[in-house]
Amino acid sequence: MSKKAILTDTTKCIGCNECVAACKRANNLPPDVPRRWHKGDGLSSRTWTAVIRRPGGKFVRKQCRHCIEPACVAVCPVGALKATDDGPVVYDQEACIGCRYCMLACPYGIPRYDWDLAAPYIEKCTFCTTRKDKPGIPACTEVCPTKATVYFEDRQEALAEAKRRLAANPKLKLYGDTDEIGGTCVLYVSDIDLSFLSYATDLGSTPMPKTIAAAIHSTPFVFTGVGLALTGAAVGVNWVVARRMKLQAMQSAQQEEAPVSEESGPSEAPEADGPPTSSAPSPEGQQEPGAESEES
Amino acid sequence: MGRSQTVKVVLWGIAGVGLATVAHRMVYGLGATTNLSDPVPWGLWKGVGVIAGIAMGAGGFVLTGVIHVFRLHRYHALVRPAVITALMGYGSAATMLLFDIGLPWRIWHPIVYWQIHSPLFEVAWCVMLYLTVLSLEFTPIVLERFQYWRSLAAWMVKWLSLPLAILGVMISTLHQSTLGTIFLITPQLHPLWYSPIQHLLFLTSAAGLGMTVIMAEFMIVPWLYRKPADVPMLSSLARAICYTLWAYFALRLIDVVFLTGSISQVLSGSWESVAFVLELAFSVLIPCVLLLVPRVRTTAAGLLSCAALIIMGFVFERSVVSGIAMLRASGADYFPSWSEFGLYGGILAGAGLFFLFAVEEFAIWTPKLVGEQLRPPLPADTAGDGWLQARPGVFTSRGSLAFVLGAAVAVGLLPFQSARSEGLVRAATQAARGEEDGVLHIDGDRDGFLVAFDHGMHIEENGGRPDSCKRCHHMNLPHDKQTGCYGCHTDMHLAMSIFSHDRHVASLGLNQSCRQCHAAGVGRSEETAKACAECHTPDKLTLKVPGATVKSDGSMAVGYEDAMHGLCITCHKDVAKLEEKAHHAECTTCHKPEIAGAQAIESVLGGAAVPR
Numbered sequence: 001m002s003k004k005a006i007l008t009d010t011t012k013c014i015g016c017n018e019c020v021a022a023c024k025r026a027n028n029l030p031p032d033v034p035r036r037w038h039k040g041d042g043l044s045s046r047t048w049t050a051v052i053r054r055p056g057g058k059f060v061r062k063q064c065r066h067c068i069e070p071a072c073v074a075v076c077p078v079g080a081l082k083a084t085d086d087g088p089v090v091y092d093q094e095a096c097i098g099c100r101y102c103m104l105a106c107p108y109g110i111p112r113y114d115w116d117l118a119a120p121y122i123e124k125c126t127f128c129t130t131r132k133d134k135p136g137i138p139a140c141t142e143v144c145p146t147k148a149t150v151y152f153e154d155r156q157e158a159l160a161e162a163k164r165r166l167a168a169n170p171k172l173k174l175y176g177d178t179d180e181i182g183g184t185c186v187l188y189v190s191d192i193d194l195s196f197l198s199y200a201t202d203l204g205s206t207p208m209p210k211t212i213a214a215a216i217h218s219t220p221f222v223f224t225g226v227g228l229a230l231t232g233a234a235v236g237v238n239w240v241v242a243r244r245m246k247l248q249a250m251q252s253a254q255q256e257e258a259p260v261s262e263e264s265g266p267s268e269a270p271e272a273d274g275p276p277t278s279s280a281p282s283p284e285g286q287q288e289p290g291a292e293s294e295e296s
Numbered sequence: 297m298g299r300s301q302t303v304k305v306v307l308w309g310i311a312g313v314g315l316a317t318v319a320h321r322m323v324y325g326l327g328a329t330t331n332l333s334d335p336v337p338w339g340l341w342k343g344v345g346v347i348a349g350i351a352m353g354a355g356g357f358v359l360t361g362v363i364h365v366f367r368l369h370r371y372h373a374l375v376r377p378a379v380i381t382a383l384m385g386y387g388s389a390a391t392m393l394l395f396d397i398g399l400p401w402r403i404w405h406p407i408v409y410w411q412i413h414s415p416l417f418e419v420a421w422c423v424m425l426y427l428t429v430l431s432l433e434f435t436p437i438v439l440e441r442f443q444y445w446r447s448l449a450a451w452m453v454k455w456l457s458l459p460l461a462i463l464g465v466m467i468s469t470l471h472q473s474t475l476g477t478i479f480l481i482t483p484q485l486h487p488l489w490y491s492p493i494q495h496l497l498f499l500t501s502a503a504g505l506g507m508t509v510i511m512a513e514f515m516i517v518p519w520l521y522r523k524p525a526d527v528p529m530l531s532s533l534a535r536a537i538c539y540t541l542w543a544y545f546a547l548r549l550i551d552v553v554f555l556t557g558s559i560s561q562v563l564s565g566s567w568e569s570v571a572f573v574l575e576l577a578f579s580v581l582i583p584c585v586l587l588l589v590p591r592v593r594t595t596a597a598g599l600l601s602c603a604a605l606i607i608m609g610f611v612f613e614r615s616v617v618s619g620i621a622m623l624r625a626s627g628a629d630y631f632p633s634w635s636e637f638g639l640y641g642g643i644l645a646g647a648g649l650f651f652l653f654a655v656e657e658f659a660i661w662t663p664k665l666v667g668e669q670l671r672p673p674l675p676a677d678t679a680g681d682g683w684l685q686a687r688p689g690v691f692t693s694r695g696s697l698a699f700v701l702g703a704a705v706a707v708g709l710l711p712f713q714s715a716r717s718e719g720l721v722r723a724a725t726q727a728a729r730g731e732e733d734g735v736l737h738i739d740g741d742r743d744g745f746l747v748a749f750d751h752g753m754h755i756e757e758n759g760g761r762p763d764s765c766k767r768c769h770h771m772n773l774p775h776d777k778q779t780g781c782y783g784c785h786t787d788m789h790l791a792m793s794i795f796s797h798d799r800h801v802a803s804l805g806l807n808q809s810c811r812q813c814h815a816a817g818v819g820r821s822e823e824t825a826k827a828c829a830e831c832h833t834p835d836k837l838t839l840k841v842p843g844a845t846v847k848s849d850g851s852m853a854v855g856y857e858d859a860m861h862g863l864c865i866t867c868h869k870d871v872a873k874l875e876e877k878a879h880h881a882e883c884t885t886c887h888k889p890e891i892a893g894a895q896a897i898e899s900v901l902g903g904a905a906v907p908r
Contacts, residue, residue, distance in 0.1 A: 014879045037333035039628070044334070057875035071481055077416035078409035095409045098398020101416050103337035105481050109626065112334050113398070115327030120398040146879050199484035199625045208481055209413065215477040215495050216413055219470060227466045234365045234458060241367060 003068065003087035003185050004127065004151070005158035006138055008061050009165065010190040011172070012148035015051050015059035019140035019149060023049045026131045026139030037115045045112040045123035049140055058192050061149060063140070064089065064110045064125035065176065066185035071208035072102035072111060080122070087155065087185040088127030088136075096121060107181065107198050107208060127185075155185060162189050182207030300520040301694075304652060307645040308695040312702025314642010317635040320710050321395055329635050335628035336619065340636045343618035345392030345643065347475055348611045350423065351498070353385020354506025356430065357461075357468035364461035371529065376437060376660045377517075378510050380651060383430045385509070386423060388647040395639060415477040422471030429464045432456065437658045473499040479617055484625035486568045487558035489617050491551045500547060501579070504540035505610040507533060512603035515596050517655060525596045534599055538584045541606070545580045568624070571616055579609025638706055 023029070024047070032046045041062055042050025049063040066089050073081045073089060080095040081102055098120060103111045114120035128138045141151035152158035159177065166172050166189065175194050176187035181203045188194055195201045321329040332339045359378040363371050394400045406420040432452075439449035476498030479485055491497060511533050518525045552559045562569045583602035592598030623630060654660060758764035804812055814820040872880035 014877050035327070037327055039334045039626075057871070057877075075414050075416065075478075075481060076411055077414045077420055078405045079411035080409070095405060096399065097402045097405045099396075099416060100337035100398070101414075101478070103334070104622075107483055109335065113337065114325075115332065115334075116325060117327075118323060118325045120325060203483065212415055212477050212480045213413070215474070215480060216415060216418065219418060219474075222473075223466050223470055226469045227462060230361065230365055230462045230465055234462065237366055 001085040002153070003155040004136070004153060005087065005155035006063075006127075006141060006149060006151055006186045007158045007162055008149040008186065008188050010058055010060050010148070010188065010192060010194075011169075012146045013051065013059040013061060014146055014148070015053060016145060017051055018143045018145060019061060020047065020049055020051060022139040022143040023047075023125075026128055026133070027126070028132075035116065037113075039109065039112075041109075043110070043112055045114045045120075048123065048125040054192055054196075056192070060188075060190070060192075060194060060197070061140075062197060063186060064127075065108055066125075066127055067181060067208070068184065069182045069207035069209050071105040071107060071181075074209035074212065075101045075105040077101065084129070088129050090126055090129050091122055091124065093121045098122075105208070107200065107203050109199060155187075158187055162187055165189050179205045181205070299522065300652065303520060304649065305694050305698045307648050307652075309698035309702035310641045310645035311649065312642075312699040312704075313638040313706040314640075314645060314702075315699075316703045316706035316710065317639040317642065318395060320635060321639060322400075326398060329633065329639070331630055331633045331636065333628060333630070335626035336623070336630040338619050339630060340615070340632035340640055341392050341396040343615040343620075344611060345640050346389045346396065347478075347618050348614035349385055349389035349392060350419075350475060351472065351502040351505050351610065351614060352509045352607070353382040353389065354468065354472055354502040355508075355510040356382020356385070356506065357426070357464040358503050358506050359510060360433070360457075360461040361465035364458045371533070373526065373529070373662050374510060374514070374533070376662075377513060379430060379433045379437075380654050380660055381510055381513060382506075383427075383434055384647040384651050385506075386427050386430065387650075388643050390423060390427065391643050391646075392640065395643075415474045415481075418474045419471045419478070422467050422474070426464060426467045426471070429460055429467065433460050433464075437654075437660060440659060441657070469499065472502040475502075482622065484622045485617065486561075486621040486624065487556055488552060488561050488568055488572045489621045490556070490558075492555055493547065493551055494617070497544065497547055497551065500540060500544040501610055501613065504537050504544055505606065507537045507540065508603050508606040508610075511537065512600060512607065515600045515603070517661070520652075527594060527596055527599070530596075530599055531593050534587050534593060534602070537606070538587050541580045541584050545576070545584075548576070568621060571612075571620070575609055575613045575616060577609075578605050579613055580606075583609075635706075635710065 020042075027048065029046050029048065032044055035044070038044050041052060043062060049061060052060045052062055054060055066083075066087055068083070068087070070081070070083050070089050073083050076096075077099060078095045078097055080092045080097075081089060082092065083089050098113075100111075100113060100122075102122060103109075103113065111122045111124045113122060127136070128134070129136055131137070131139060138151050141149050144150070150158075150161075152161070159174075162174050166174055169191070171191045172189050173191075173194075174187065174189055175197075176184040182205070317329065326332055330339060330341070356378045359371070359374050362368065363375055394403055397403060406417055407424075411417050433456075436449035436452040436456075439445035439452070473495035476495035479490070479494050480492065483490065511530055514530055514533075515525045552562075562572060583605040586592045586598070586602050586605075589598075592602065619630065755761060755764050800813070801809060810820065813826045814824060818824045868880045872878055
């Protein structure tokens with residue numbers, strides 16, 4: 001299914017804040033006041049998009065990037081955040097428990113929190129999927145007087161348009177293509193460096209969920225592996241101890257006849273230097289916990 | 297009071313502080329209780345309370361696993377204390393998480409809402425399962441107390457100990473490492489800690505830290521009850537800890553030298569590099585080298601000092617990974633509020649009290665620390681009096697006093713300012729917009745003291761809806777920001793007017809001057825006075841608004857449209873020239889062609905400021 005997209009051109013933005021106002025209207029967001037917990041980039045739980053003024057009279061609109069493979073979706077323990085097939089990353093506040101892992105994992109620092117409420121939720125741009133009058137059409141793109149931020153029904157078209165602009169002006173750079181953490185549905189064409197929008201200056205091309213995938217998906221193997229290894233060890237130790245006791249019993253029974261040769265024979269004997277009655281503590285204390293740490 | 301009782305009184309006091317902060321957090325939310333913020337969403341509670349707390353409980357699975365599987369009967373005395381320590385560690389971490397998440401009543405959600413790709417989902421499940429395992433391991437300890445259940449307890453010890461120990465290791469291996477996996481997806485973490493093998497580092501360090509906590513416990517608890525510590529056994533435990541920590545150290549070196557190559561950062565002199573060196577020195581280098589010295593290894597004081605270093609080092613390491621090392625990238629500051637410390641301390645104190653209760657009540661320590669002769673069976677008629685203490689009398693009242701005192705002090709200290717400003721901002725504003733006579737409570741300078749602002753009266757005095765709105769919901773402050781009160785009320789003692797009577801009186805000759813404006817024989821009021829224009833020529837009355845096209849008639853300021861056009865357009869033109877953005881000076885930048893009049897203003901104001 002084709003993805004929706006928003007293309008924002010920072011060379012066209014005049015910083016009029018129309019998009020911010022439209023976002024507030026469309027999503028019925030309450031008025032904002034400066035609070036201690038705001039980040040200072042204009043976004044907050046009540047302001048989902050903001051225009052940031054950059055040196056040289058440049059304006060950059062910040063909003064959720066709607067990643068194609070989002071970190072926030074991968075880390076949410078209850079699946080409250082979901083990436084829809086047509087692009088928007090949406091939030092189900094009925095499932096959310098408020099662990100705020102999405103806020104930590106988002107490389108752009110987008111999700112915000114209702115810190116002032118006793119029943120707080122995560123707040124972020126929804127791509128206007130929850131908008132009442134025209135669901136799915138981002139209100140911010142409707143009002144832009146300079147067409148600096150434009151809505152595309154197909155992300156490929158947006159990319160094509162962006163590349164056309166890039167070809168016309170060699171100073172421009174495209175942000176949000178697949179070389180940026182697997183691609184985002186909110187694309188930027190810019191003549192200034194936009195790395196200030198993300199935590200790391202270079203996020204790389206690997207989608208964020210891939211960084212934890214190997215560790216998480218090995219879970220069942222680690223679980224059964226550790227279980228089998230420990231059960232094996234327990235059975236082995238049990239067998240060795242039992243054999244040791246049996247040998248001791250035989251040894252004491254046949255003490256006069258041939259005591260030596262049988263005891264040193266079995267190869268497992270050196271490991272089992274800890275029979276229950278043994279009083280040799282130090283080698284035992286050294287070996288076994290050491291063996292454990294290798295195992296775990 | 298004995299040592300243990302002094303400690304218990306202190307713990308009850310801290311628990312009281314905790315209770316007050318819990319109430320505060322539940323009523324006013326996280327913003328009022330913590331210093332967390334949008335750029336720093338995880339703080340003391342998650343980093344130290346949950347993530348370090350779970351690591352500190354790791355001694356349970358390591359020791360029960362090793363002792364049961366390898367039949368190390370010499371160390372059997374460690375098993376039950378390890379189980380109860382793990383129970384306390386995990387229990388306090390789970391309680392901490394309960395209050396840390398925004399919606400505590402939904403903590404069960406991971407059971408129903410599955411998201412198997414999330415590290416936190418796995419941690420949530422594993423912690424739930426391991427708490428179940430620990431409870432099953434703890435059950436026979438409780439059952440033994442009751443004659444009727446004793447045979448069941450013996451059966452459980454004989455047949456369930458080994459499988460439960462193995463299950464515990466299986467589950468714990470997963471979640472102790474997954475706690476590290478959490479930080480594989482946070483690129484804002486400083487390179488010295490943003491490691492691709494963070495999960496292995498967390499697992500090995502948790503094993504070492506968990507055993508260290510048990511070792512410390514085996515010196516502190518006998519000290520509390522004035523019994524000798526089993527130092528020879530602890531020395532061999534210390535040796536096992538050293539091996540684990542050296543393994544961790546090796547992994548850590550491999551990581552920073554070969555895997556991430558961030559070792560060069562150590563010499564950068566940034567505070568992160570200092571933290572890295574301190575952390576490794578405290579958690580591994582100093583204690584493990586000290587433990588090579590026989591005098592340190594074979595004395596309780598030496599072992600305890602090393603244990604303290606290791607515990608401090610790793611708690612520091614966990615808090616660095618889960619937040620401190622992200623501060624530079626997120627560009628924010630964070631230091632926990634005292635109520636964060638209060639709630640965390642309260643939960644730890646609760647766990648400590650439960651621990652001491654269990655140690656005194658059940659056969660956890662062998663030999664038992666509190667002799668039977670000290671605790672005669674309670675008479676039946678006092679059984680309900682002091683169940684938390686299990687010993688009514690003087691001590692109970694001291695504990696209760698400390699608890700109430702702690703809670704009272706905390707309530708007195710709670711940051712009422714932040715608590716009070718919650719809700720007022722939103723609720724009162726909404727109310728004022730809904731009704732004509734709404735009164736807003738405004739804390740303009742955020743000093744905690746509110747001004748009762750009569751919104752309805754202001755609407756009326758300024759000409760009613762909708763025309764008056766724009767007088768204060770100013771167009772040069774975009775959207776929902778308002779003009780401050782001082783914008784109109786320049787003089788607290790005069791009515792709002794641009795006419796300054798005092799100034800006229802002073803400049804015209806004080807008491808001799810009344811007749812110059814007010815006619816003789818009629819009451820002196822504004823109505824009967826001369827019109828301004830009789831003295832002032834029109835150009836002198838024009839307010840100094842650049843570009844205004846309509847002149848003031850003398851008693852009124854220029855209309856806001858004109859004032860705003862004057863304020864906006866000149867600057868827009870400047871910007872359009874300077875920054876080569878012609879759009880800036882075009883009418884349609886602000887006014888849409890399809891809408892006009894009041895709607896045009898509304899579209900500029902963003903709708904949020906103009907009530908519909």
